[in-house]
Amino acid sequence: MSITTEHRELILPQAETMLLGMGPSHPAMHGIIRLNLALDGERVADATIDIGFLHRGFEKMVERHTWNQAIIYTDRLNYVSAMINNVGYCLAVERLLGVETPPRCVYLRVIMSELSRVMDHLTCIAAQIMETGAMTVFLYCMKAREWIYEVVEMCCGARVTTNWTRVGGLMADVPADFPDAVRQRIPELRFVISEIDKLVTRNRIFIDRYRNVGVMPRDEAISRGFTGPCLRASGVPFDVRRDQPYLNYDEFDFEIPVGTNGDVYDRYLVRMFEMEQSLRIVEQALDKLPEGPVSVEDKSITLPDKKDVYGNIEGLINQFKLIMNGHGIKPPPGEVYQAVEAPNGELGFYIISTGEASPYKCRCRPPCLPLTAAMPRMIIGEMVADIIPIFGSINMIGGELDG
Amino acid sequence: MNVLELLIAVAFMVGVIGFVSLFALFAIWMERKVSAHMQDRLGPMETGGWHGWSQTIADTVKLLLKEDIIPTAVDQPLFRMAPYIVFTGALASFAVIPFAANLIGADLNIGVYYLVAVSSLVVIGILMAGWASNNKWALYGAMRSAAQMVSYEIPVVLSLLVPVLLAQSLSMQKLVEIQAGGFWHWTVFSHLPFALVAFVIYFWASLAEVNRTPFDIPEAESELVAGYHVEYSGMRFAMFFLAEYANMFVVAAVAATVFLGGWHAPLPFLELSTEVSWIGSAVVGTAWFVVKATFLVFVQMWLRWTLPRLRVDQLMRICWKVFLPFSFANVLLVSLWLAVKG
Secondary structure, three states: OOOOHHHHHHHOOOOOOEEEEEOOOOHHHOOOOEEEEEEEOOEEEEEEEEOOOOOOOHHHHHHOOOOOOOHHHHHOOOOOOHHHHHHHHHHHHHHHHOOOOOHHHHHHHHHHHHHHHHHHHHHHHHHHHHHOOOHHHHHHHHHHHHHHHHHHHHHHOOOOOOOOEEOOEEOOOOOOOHHHHHHHHHHHHHHHHHHHHHHHHOOHHHHHHHOOOOOOOHHHHHHOOOOHHHHHHOOOOOOHHHHOOOOOHHHOOOOOOOOOOOOHHHHHHHHHHHHHHHHHHHHHHHHHOOOOOOEOOOOOOOOOOHHHHHHOHHHHHHHHHHHOOOOOOOOOOEEEEEEEEEOOEEEEEEEEEOOOOOOOEEEEEOOHHHHHHOHHHHHOOOEHHHHHHHHHHHOOOHHHHHO | OOHHHHHHHHHHHHHHHHHHHHHHHHHHHHHHHHHHHHOOOOOOOOOOOHHHOOHHHHHHHHHHHOOOOOOOOOOHHHHHHHHHHHHHHHHHHHHHOOOEOOEOOOOOOOHHHHHHHHHOHHHHHHHHHHHHOOOHHHHHHHHHHHHHHHHHHHHHHHHHHHHHHHHOOOOHHHHHHOOOOOHHHOHHHHOOOHHHHHHHHHHHHHHHHOOOOOOOOOOOHHHHOOHHHOOOOHHHHHHHHHHHHHHHHHHHHHHHHHOOOOOOOOOHHHOOOOOOOHHHHHHHHHHHHHHHHHHHHHHHHHHHOOOOOOOHHHHHHHHHHHHHHHHHHHHHHHHHHHHHHO
């Protein structure tokens, strides 16, 4: 949807506005979104937003593949924190199947989800501040994100597109030195977070640029379907991890930061606090990390060891039954909605099973769609320069937005 | 004017152009290294060997060899002329900058006045570039730039008036001469607090004059893509780039000249008088002067890699509501003080 003819007639006679297409090839628009602006000098008189530049047909692809094959498509939803998407999808399928994963798997999923959250928040803060001109913060954040990527690489060998979970467990157990590697990184991550804090949080220019910009009042945020840091910045203490607990989040001690103004500055602060809370959860989970298997011991769900596949006929047939077209995992008919707290908000998977080897329907609720839909509302009346921090604060990720 | 004088003038001109180009190349390399080390990186390390010293030279060669793209819809004469006007503005300022006691292009009796006048040429060049490009982003950049540079000219001039009042002269050499005899005689220290306030205001306002962070909104790359030079490529782009670094040196050099003792050494015995050696005095004076100016250029880079950028209305607010009243009061107080002192 672009600015229509009626729009033009609406705007132009009143003021001498200039129409300006911002994006998709624009440094701040990430190449995947377009803002159609009507500008009155430096002020935004009207705006519409075009999405869909990164549409790949996630839902259709999932319908065409088996339940486990769909996991790699969830990597590409929010590619900054792919593991949370993996976990969310697998939790939904496991609920359909009615299986519980072993405790070690649950703890590892929590640890990696929280580290992914730190990674996502670091990226969001980095990009947002870089786009307002402070390049150095960006590189500090990228340095810290790199450390988490090393941990991700330990888990699954990949860095961005992880494909780490499986229905009923994980692709593999983590290496023996995993807990120590994570423990060693936590103080370093805390140090980088405090460095960012010292550089910008009380910087007068930063506050001037971020305070009272892109304000979203509490009630409107709720009615627009905001979730995640943007909702909490508007003063609603809603967090899926606490309000609809999944995995074993109810066992951990963590706080949910809440903002007061709902402006860009509050969203930044909420993200900064959440990183600290995530690190606290990781520490607690590492302390309690149990030993044991990482996948359910159910031969109709979990693939056998390669040793068995190549070594005996039972293993081979088991592998065959799970992999071959038309066989494999077949959850009972039914439908399920499972939400997880992704870094941007509530990431939901609504899945319908008809008892076949692939989902009948898999709908992903991308947390940044309602946020992106509110962009025009937040930028109209603000200045051109404010578009950048506002757009940065909603942390739009094309992969999950366009599906 | 006899032949010898003409030759000296030509030699000086060539020398200045050479110095400006070399300094710009050096400053771009320095900017890369400074930013890299502030961000836990190494910066260019390969080209040319030692710490990638010839990276900028390689870049310049690349820009020279690039295809010269002129979009069809631009206003051709203005588009072609704009980069040279910007560069001329930067270059012309060097005529009155005293590098040493005996090394100055022209010691005009209205040196400061001339400097302020020619450095305003840059605005015209930028406005031409933005308008001629026939591009909305470029136009926005140019509009912001014009508003910003014209506004910040006023605090710059008012704060330059303070040393002018103290020296009772507009000549650049005279402004340096009154600061002789050690760093405590430098204007910035010798007339506390007025000169210090003037120096701080001058330095900040000059950042806006040369479009550096936190006042780099004319080219704010994340908002305006690249601002006024978005349609430029190849050598024309390089001219804008070189002019930016030449301008950085000019404002730093002016600050060093009028506030930080110019070519005087911090301690008197580190200087070489013209009576001892004409050449030696020029070399030592230039060295001190370039060190001071380069230090100020370094501070400009330091700020750029630390601070976010202001918004256009905040920029104007700072200029008209903070810098202007303070610099105006400063000039008035200095005048009163001089009148009382007699």
